Amino acid sequence: MSGGVLQNGSIRRGFLSFRQLSALAVIVIFPASGMVSFKDVAFTLFSPVYVLFLSKVAFPVLDPSTDPRVFGQKINKFLSLYVPFTALIGLILPIGYIVEGILGGDKEGIKAAAAHFFLLCSQVFMEGLTFHAGFSIPIFAFVPVFYNSRRIFTIVDWLRAEMGKTVNAELSTSAARRVYFGRALAVASLLLWCFNLFGFLLPVFLPRAFKRYYGYKEKV
Structure with a gap:
């Protein structure tokens, strides 16, 4: 999640970070x-339009000085472990798998993984955009829910593609190892992002965002 700096009761948002700019580069290069298919590109192009619509119609900014971070500056122990683990499974390993496939001439074999990675980078960029542009807390929380829901379908397609690859005696040891690694990574990604959506974003993150937006005080 993106962060900000509170000074004198107001939040200084600054410019897009290096992470968001890197994500933007992927969004441009992959299509x-x-x-990346047209439907995934269309989804990414549609998301800022819908976010702007929601921000005007349903969740306008009530107080521009409000910090949009749901958990504040003090992140708890679970999140301090969960965020790096998510980055490893969701970003580092997939990009390594995709780059290795490109260098190895297996562009067709990585298309399913590339679709998921493209949408994840789109999510990272949109999270940074909603933070730095000063959207309300519900909009800031809506972006990961919106994208995570869509990405689960691309992960299922990725898993099917990996399971459809044939492993036989004709394959070299490195090629067979790559197939098994791709399958394991697709399974791990499906488990991770399903938990992220159904075990964290929907029951924990989104309710807290609405409580902060509507002014409810949490029980001590």
């Missing part, structure tokens, strides 16, 4: 390379 140009032919690794």
Whole structure:
């Protein structure tokens, strides 16, 4: 999740971070390379339009000085372990798998993984955009829920693609190892992002965002 700095009762948002700019580069490069379908590109283009619509109609900014971070500056122990683990499974390993596939000439074999990674980068960029542009807390929380819900379908497609690959005696040891690694990564990604949506975003993150937006005080 994006962060900000509170000074003198107001929040200083600054410019997009290096992470968001890197995500933007992926959003531009992947469709140009032919690794992303039109429907995924259309979903990404539709998301800022819908976010702007929600911000005007349903969740306008009530107080511009409000920090949109749901958990504040003090992150608890669970999140301090969960965020790096999510980055490893969701970002680091998939991009390594995709880059290795490109270098190995297996562009077709990584298309399913590339679709998921493209949407994840789109999510990272949109999270940074809603933070730095000063959208309300519900909008800031809506973006990961919106994208995570869509990405689960791309992960299922990715898992099907990996399971459809044949492992036989004709494959080299490295090629067979790559197939098994792709399958394990797709399974791990499905488990991770299903838990992220149904075990964290919906029951924990989103309710807290609405409580902060509508002014409810949490029980001590």
